[in-house]
Amino acid sequence: MRKATTQFVCAECGYTSPKWLGRCPDCGKFNTLAEEAVAPPATGKKQVSPLSFSKATPLKEVTYEKYERISSGISELDVVLGGGIVRGSLVLVGGDPGVGKSTLLTQVASHLAKAHRVLYLSAEESCSQVKLRCERLHADAGDMLLLNETCLENAEEEIGKAEYVIVDSIQAVYTNALTSAAGSVGQVRECAAKLMRIAKSQGITFFIVGHVTKEGTLAGPKVLEHIMDTVLYFEGERTENFKILRAVKNRFGSVQEVGVFEMTGEGIFGLTDYSALFLSDARGEAAGAVVTPSETGNRCMMVEIQTLMCKTAYGLPRRMSLGVDFNRLVVLIAVLEKRCGLNLSTQDVYLNAMGGIKLGEPSADLAVCAALASADRMAPVDKYTAVFGEVGLTGEVRGVNFAEKRVNECVKMGFQRVVLPEKNRKACEKFRDKIELVPVTYVSQMIKALFPPKKI
């Protein structure tokens, strides 16, 4: 009988099986078995000689090489990478289909091809499609090499000759070591591991495109992140022109950086003036819209939060949130009901952060509360008022970090009033002659400040 070269291993408990099973017999989880290559058994007994023991090195004697960085030709991308491309690193660029991964990497490849040997391994599109894209982008990529191949072993020779390799995409390539289909967890992991070995042994730099699965993770359950040096993630709605590139992991730089890009027919371009992108024209006229200075990756951007309330037709009220964590919205609604006396139990609530941006930090809490209060009262908030602060369950407003930077951005964008946590007031006093500061300790104070009771 032929010896099995692959086995199926449960990602949850490590159970191994010679064939695929839908449910792991050991831990009972479904769909967790992935194919893996079986390592050849070690031959003979391992001899451990005292001479082969590893020696520890004192820290002061450890030497290191300074990372050599080169520009990708797109300054926003360089910022996200932590100052440029590091030679011999593996960079994963993830995102939804159509977000612009191939476009961005085509532009990078054509820039690099001017001075280096660059291979574009296109497993998804034919060479002519890539060429058409290059022409559309007006990319001068005469010396770029194209290879349309899905089998990694067949492409290995060409990969070995290049300095920079773009793999588009990791889900479309496969290795002969496994029998499962391209795109399966086992294949993706094995292919990435193979590319990593090539990158580290031959000093080749890889840019790898990874599609995001339905669950929103890169190629299944984060199988790739630990192998990569840098993981970048493209955010943005397919219908919106601007996209945000965020570093999720970076061994050579900060993960605080983001890049803002605009997608046009001629390609994708870094935006330096991004401040007004996330604001609408209806601001100040329609109820339910409030602007907050949001700190996203070392950059402060003014983002408009829009809310809409409708009477619940029947049964449970609906809550829907885009751009703000759903659970956070539910908590803030509860705080408004209990601490500020709003009655939202018969209202459907819809929330949207403008421009498809995701607000991950708690400083948007107070602005969400302000937008909800504005929608509930049908009273618009002044166009030149910004709001920021974290909200606690007791209805208190907590201080946030980067308060000065936020107020400074409000001043820069021409805002005239900012509602901020009392705890941050002292740090922002210096802006007092440029902008009106409204410090608040409780959410109810913010509501009073924004919607003063009408005098009869």
Ligand SMILES: Nc1ncnc2c1ncn2[C@@H]1O[C@H](COP(=O)(O)OP(=O)(O)O)[C@@H](O)[C@H]1O
């Ligand atoms: N011929 C074209 N003219 C203008 N824009 C195009 C054209 N083809 C594709 N695009 C734009 O480029 C985007 C696809 O970019 P692409 O880099 O292929 O995405 P991904 O590789 O992330 O799936 C599409 O969303 C579309 O808006």
Ligand SMILES: [Mg+2]
């Ligand atoms: Mg693509």
